[in-house]
Amino acid sequence: MGIVQSPDLVYTSRRPANGHPAWKFSSRVSVRRTPAMTNYKSKRVLITGGLGFIGSNLAIRLVQQGADVTLLDAMIPEYGGNLFNIAPVKDDVRINFSNVCDEFSVNHLVKNQDYIFHLAGQVSHIKSMTNPFDDIDFNIKGTVVLMEACKKYNPVAVVVRSGTRGQYGPAIRLPVSEEAPSNPKGIYEISNLTAEKIMKVYYENFGVKSVLLRLTNIYGPRAQMKTHHYGVANWFLRQAIDNETIKVFGDGSIKRDFLFVDDCVDAMLMCAVNPKAYGEILNVGRDDPTTFLELAKLVVETAGSGRWEFAEFTPERKAQEPGDYLSDITKIKQRVGWSPKTPLDEGLRTSIDYYRKHRHEYWEPLDQTVRIV
Ligand SMILES: NC(=O)c1ccc[n+]([C@@H]2O[C@H](COP(=O)([O-])OP(=O)(O)OC[C@H]3O[C@@H](n4cnc5c(N)ncnc54)[C@H](O)[C@@H]3O)[C@@H](O)[C@H]2O)c1
Numbered sequence: 001m002g003i004v005q006s007p008d009l010v011y012t013s014r015r016p017a018n019g020h021p022a023w024k025f026s027s028r029v030s031v032r033r034t035p036a037m038t039n040y041k042s043k044r045v046l047i048t049g050g051l052g053f054i055g056s057n058l059a060i061r062l063v064q065q066g067a068d069v070t071l072l073d074a075m076i077p078e079y080g081g082n083l084f085n086i087a088p089v090k091d092d093v094r095i096n097f098s099n100v101c102d103e104f105s106v107n108h109l110v111k112n113q114d115y116i117f118h119l120a121g122q123v124s125h126i127k128s129m130t131n132p133f134d135d136i137d138f139n140i141k142g143t144v145v146l147m148e149a150c151k152k153y154n155p156v157a158v159v160v161r162s163g164t165r166g167q168y169g170p171a172i173r174l175p176v177s178e179e180a181p182s183n184p185k186g187i188y189e190i191s192n193l194t195a196e197k198i199m200k201v202y203y204e205n206f207g208v209k210s211v212l213l214r215l216t217n218i219y220g221p222r223a224q225m226k227t228h229h230y231g232v233a234n235w236f237l238r239q240a241i242d243n244e245t246i247k248v249f250g251d252g253s254i255k256r257d258f259l260f261v262d263d264c265v266d267a268m269l270m271c272a273v274n275p276k277a278y279g280e281i282l283n284v285g286r287d288d289p290t291t292f293l294e295l296a297k298l299v300v301e302t303a304g305s306g307r308w309e310f311a312e313f314t315p316e317r318k319a320q321e322p323g324d325y326l327s328d329i330t331k332i333k334q335r336v337g338w339s340p341k342t343p344l345d346e347g348l349r350t351s352i353d354y355y356r357k358h359r360h361e362y363w364e365p366l367d368q369t370v371r372i373v
Helices: 053-064 083-089 103-110 133-153 187-206 232-241 261-272 292-303 315-320 330-336 344-361
Strands: 003-010 029-033 044-048 068-072 093-096 115-118 158-164 209-215 245-249 281-284 307-311
Touching (some): 044 053, 053 083, 053 261, 083 093, 115 133, 133 158, 133 187, 158 261, 187 209, 209 261, 232 245, 245 292, 261 330, 281 330, 292 344
Parallel strands (some): 044 068, 068 093, 158 209, 245 307
16 A cells, blocks of 8 residues: 655635634645555455445445445335446446345345455434334344355455444543444344354354454445434535535534545455454444534535534433544554555545535535535
């Protein structure tokens, strides 16, 4: 993996946030990233949830590295499945429109795969608290279906799963390491924790190798932009692009470690081929915190449109808010050699450019959009 200093990426503040006290980010030199140096040439790879946000970015990178890629996706409404996501590689991947809970389909698809990236699942914490059944079905049963299929038809495949930082629940201390206790606050998080434990059982008892990742908040191109129910950083981007007001709950001081999707893809690719990651729980995040207020300001500044304002937490959000989170990424650095490469300002700029160019593929024109904030 390499990095290239790029003097043309010096970040400069263009104007103050609309109607709010002037502020400036200090100018800084961004670092342009180059992709992880993995080689998937001629490797057979299955991605469940492959038409979604992370899955499609992963698929594009795998095709670029010469892999033979199959995507399984049920195109569930409200989730991030979008055929446009794979436009750059549409003629180079196989797509199977089926549900990860469909045993017959999954039994067939796992055969002869070298690597399986398991990303299909219910994705919204908020939704899990009103309808928990998709979490139980997709996240828990879907994982069992996949692991049973591997056990029976392909016990040598490596399976990488994208769990969530939410599995820890409220942080006892920052940064949060993999040793921290798990006290999840919602059904989404519990179902992810359960899926992780199921995969561990299949590794320890049946030798199906797995990598159990716990992802922080991921942002970037190819995310779902239809609802604010999940993907808060991407939602901020949409509001700024539409010249709307970003609502920053409370005093905006809650911290997160927002990670650019290309860095997340690097982590997944590097872990899948590294035996030191097998059977391990690994955090994937940025050891560099940003508050929601800083994020909103930087998004508005980078977009050159939109504004932000403070808003009261809704009772629902207040009850569910786990507070500050910052990943301890020492373990993945040491075992796999991965660390994030994309500065926040650069990742936001890349994302804004992408959505400005392809906005109509991700959300409706303003006058047709149902406002749900
Ligand atoms: N994006 C993040 O910030 C983040 C953070 C932590 C964990 N994760 C996890 O990573 C995974 C991918 O998330 P994403 O952001 O790409 O979401 P996404 O909604 O963009 O993609 C998920 C894809 O999975 C598909 N899918 C869902 N259930 C399915 C099922 N039962 N059968 C087949 N396909 C199904 C959807 O149609 C969608 O295309 C999810 O498991 C999510 O929980 C994401």
